[in-house]
Amino acid sequence: MKQSHLRVTVLLLVAFFVATGFSFNKRMDLSHYRLNGMELCFNVPNEFDLIELRTSPVSYNLFLGKTYVGFKEALGFKESRGDYAIINQFGYMGKYQFAKATLQMIGIKNSENFLEDTYMQEKAFEAYTSRNKWILRKDIKRYKGRTIGGVYITESGILAAAHLAGAGNVKKFLRSEGAEGFADANGTSIRYYLKKFSGYDTSFIKANKKARAI
Template sequence: MMNKVSNYFAIPLAICSVMFMALKPSPSLDVAMYSTEGLELDFTVQHDVASTTEATETHLSNPFQKKHTYFPYIGKSYTGFKEALAFKESRGNYFTVNTLGYLGKYQFGAETLKMIGIYNPNQFLYNPELQEKAFLANAERNKWILRKDIKRFDGKKINGVLVTESGILAAAHLAGPGSVKKYLRSYGHQNFSDAYGSTVKHYMKKFSGYDTSSIVPDRKAKAVL
């Protein structure tokens, strides 16, 4: 009888011990590695983003097909720059077309694509690798066009916003290098605004301080696979 009673207590005690050891935090775990302190987590997207194309509609019509979710890379590197900009433009969706006909993850217009050697917008829309090359080629071309303005204005403040190379390149992606030149050389008086209300000043501020030193100025930059 005593053996049976002791078993009733021993078994629950053993289970509790195993659970305690399993849930006990490892003494070598560095909690600081998982801190989000200091990270820029405030990403916004314009309200009228992107009517979806057949590629994304397929996901909606077939609930069993794997859906892709895109997240911005957090950081101030070149990758952080392009992913943050893409998130602002399209939520990082390669296969989207907005109400004005701008295409893909970075929302390119057909005329800009022609300048970097892409003449088939439909092929471009369904080719993520080409879209990434197009972004870099366009940034290289814009950096060459704006090289003197970057040297002249980088580190100065216009309309209360610190001018940086990455802010200039982001604004050029939005409005074109010509509009950025006008903004800088007028000290903010000529502030281009697109159809959705985004301005050169806003992009200059939002994308300030990224490391875009790896973008090499190239007047003849093309997107080539």
């Protein structure tokens, strides 16, 4: 019995010295853990740095200004609110509201494919505007910078009005000093388009008598 107690005592003493031997006999050398010269930057936010998570959606409006992209997007929004698939009650189609006859003139025969192809619609706008710029090239040069019918005339305003009313009607308006006007079926006038789309940079559009979308 005494021997068993002695064994237990010895084992406890051995365990104690093993567990505490390092602290009794020597101090732990941490010199090889030195961090001199190392760039360690740890930023832990405190309660003042925490930002409340935003749970409500935020919408941003892309600022396009008076660029060419701004011009065509503004015109597309006015025509159809930017809807590529729309057909209005008069049969005008797509984002820029083209008539079938206009599409055929710039090389587009299939109107169903046209409505489903956003790239083709953008090419159609570019081609049609290029044609109008060629037709109106002399009028742009002659009337740009003047005020006609109470509206300051710019190249972008002329091209927008031609999209609405056709180049021929814009010629009549300018050459009659505003006496011969035009309004579409919704009552939108050349004068309104000349003013609303004034001052955009349309230098990207090159005058081309035979411009085609495809």
